[in-house]
Amino acid sequence: MSETQPFLQVKNIYKSFGHVEALRGVNMEAYTGEVLALVGDNGAGKSTLIKTLSGAVWPDCGEIWLNNQKYSRLKPKQAIKIGLSTVYQDLALANTRDVPCNIFMGRELRCGILLNKKAMYTEAQKLIGNLGIKIPSLAVPVSILSGGQRQGVAVARAIHQGGKILIFDEPTAAMGLVESAAVLKLIKNLAEQGFGVIIISHNLEQVFQVANRVCVMRQGKVVNTVRTADVCAQDVVSMITGALETNSNLN
Amino acid sequence: MKSETKIRLQQLFPRLLLLAVLAFMIILLDRLSPFFLTWSNMRNILDQASLYIVLSVGMTFVICSGGIDLSIGSIVAMSGVIMAMCMKAGISIGLAICLGLASGAVIGLINGILISFANINPFIVTLSIMSVIRGTSLLMTNGRPIYGFEEAFKFWGSGNIGPINPPILISLILVTLGILLLTSTRWGNYSLVLGSNEEALRRTGVNVKLYKTSIYVFCGICAAIAGFIVCARLNTAEPLAGWAYEMDAIAAVVLGGADMRGGRGSVFGTFIACLVLAVMQNGLTILSISSNYQQVLTGIIIILAVAVSEFKRRNSKASVN
DSSP states (O other), rough: OOOOSEEEEEEEEEEEEETEEEEEEEEEEOOOOOOEEEEEEETSSSSHOOOOHTTOOOOSSEEEEEEEEEEEEEEOOOOOOOTTEEEEETTTTOOTHHHHHHHHTTTTTTTEEEEEEHHHHHHEEEEEEETTTTOOOTTTGGGOHHHHHHHHHHHHHHHHHTTTTEEEEEETTTHHHHHHHHHHHHHHHHHTTTTTEEEOOHHHHHHHHOOEEEEEETTTTTEHHHHHETOOOHHHHHHTTTTSOOOOOOO | OOOOOHHHHHHHHHHHHHHHHHHHHHHHHHOOOOTTTSHHHHHHHHEEEHHHHHHHHHHHHHHHHHHHHHHHHHHHHHHHHHHHHHTTTTOHHHHHHHHHHHHHHHHHHHHHHHTTTSOHHHHHHHHHHHHHHHHHHHHTTTTTEEEEOOOHHHHHHHHOBBBBHHHHHHHHHHHHHHEEEEEEEEHHHHHHHHHHHHHHHHHOOHHHHHHHHHHHHHHHHHHHHHHHHHHHTTTTEEEETTTHHHHHHHHHHHTOOOOTTSOOOOOHHHHHHHHHHHHHHHHHTTTTTOOOOHHHHHHHHHHHHHHHHHHHHHHHHHHHH
């Protein structure tokens, strides 16, 4: 885990929807090579924070620092370009299309005006292989793949897009035990390969399995950031509910 | 774990089934009539199919993208009328043809803009445009056909190019182009992705609206080419030409294995489906069976074909993992 300098820094972000203050001065840091879990009750602002990072929502004020570059308003395409890739909860896959088509969606390899299917196929095989995922055939429509395999395809796309920080929104929601385990393993692998991973999860047990640090959000603020090694799940629950009042951003 | 070829075979199943049906029909009709397998009759069938094919290639892209275009029958009439009026006004044949084709493109553009930018349902947009275009064609001609064109124009409907005729040639070129576009270009790929998950494509930063609009333009041009063929073949531009052709095209595309929900379809499948329909029509005529039966049979064949491939698809889904 690189302890040097945060790859991604979120500084004092505010966002209101009408008179609902979704984010009230959020500060957060993420490093490459670690898994950061974002936890909090419904309405704590996790999703809104993620949306500001993927460019889907523009913050009212505040800064996003990535690799020592300041961005105040990210557009979706720009976010991808600078290395912030989001793996959406719905995975954003074209179910009737095959694996390479899904991985290269929006950035197909071509020779001349024709698609370079062979190159995409080989490249897709490599990407999927690096993730340690087994897919019997890349030529099948992704709808018939398992949840874990589908997640793998979505992650492969994010990596191919050049993502350095991969953001997962509820990656194991609606998944069985075996599939969840596969996805968690994948997430751990990614961090070991040097990516920065941010996951939103409601499942604290899983959070403690994969995350190096936990960022607890409550009422639009990050109330606490702790190492999973230093606390137990019960402490985190107390922080989420506010039973345990703490200074924000205590180490 | 399944082998790659087996999975590919499963995906090809609807088309293979259709090919089998076509082969069966040809063998059966050859048994029943000595006249069926003569070249002149084959040419007849191809000639008849050419119109369906031209219309259905465009429709394949629209249906793959999850949309529908009901206005193509009206575009057939409108483009023919425009070509005829231009030629009667003394404009050169080449330019008249171009203007006719351009009219198809413009109508397709209007369809596309209303569907992607104004966000109106494709069924409703093209249903309305169908009505508007049909009415306009009738108004332009006062409801009367325009007929009598020069030989150079008539050639495109009834001339000879070696053993085949221009409509057959045009349809074969369009099929080849369609296969290439759908399977091997970004545009074709996006047509299928649009029908599969439009939101996902938008999130990757692709200008979804532009691609969607262009699909309807392409379909409009195909319909105008069909209008050109009809007009040249009959030596007449009829404001009522192409009546209900959209239904034939939709039938062929669906029979060809495309999914009305979008995301799945093939130009080759559509091509074979057009041949199946044309062979059936021809066979019934040869056997002097009332053409009314054709309608009944068409419906039954479509339902059977779709039911079988849907059943097969579900089975394969259960067995892959």
